[in-house]
Amino acid sequence: MAKAKGSITSKRHKKILKMAKGYRGAKHRQYRRAKEAVLHAGQYAFAGRRLRRRDIRSLWISRINAALTPYQVSYSRFMKLLKDSGLELDRKILAQLALEQPEVFKRIVEKATSAKRKK
Template identity: 40%
Template sequence: MPRSTNSVSSRKKRKKIIKLAKGFYGSRKKIYTVAKNAVEKSFLYAFSGRKNKKRNLRSLWIQRINAGTRTYGKSYSDFIKKLSYHNVKINRKLLSDISMNEPKVFKNIIDFVYS
């Protein structure tokens, strides 16, 4: 009895990897074994990139809050400490947005915290 191969699903699996490698340079998009390694590595980069994106955005929010507090002669660390002391539950993302787009509201927050 001849050997049976599952060529349909094998080809489907290879085509999926080659499709994911679209846009890669040279043999990384053409040759299956090289493309497979490149796609696996790209998934690792994508995973760590999603984590780095969160880290970078938090850093950006902190810089914006710091710039907003410095205009009133206060420091970021002191401002955050006083926020927690007064039980003000506003996250850094919202604070940075307020400091950039609503300076009067941000001034009111600073006045409340430092009163």
């Protein structure tokens, strides 16, 4: 009986080499090197998705803190005042307002700080 041509193996190899397209050196030509590179790339991508969320949150915090400097309120104090005043706005929305609609952000800051004075 004649040996099969290995169509399944060749498909698997093709798939891995297609994933490794654009990699440098032997990593896009040789199956064994490409397989390893694709495996590591997947691990880095997984970790990167978590890091991106962390980085975006810290960007929001930086933007809010920068927008608070004219009002002489620190970020941590503002978040506490916001919570105490009953305004439930997340960091993403606050950062967006600070960037795109500063007058609305100013009213939010005033409302949060006025709630402190009433107590």
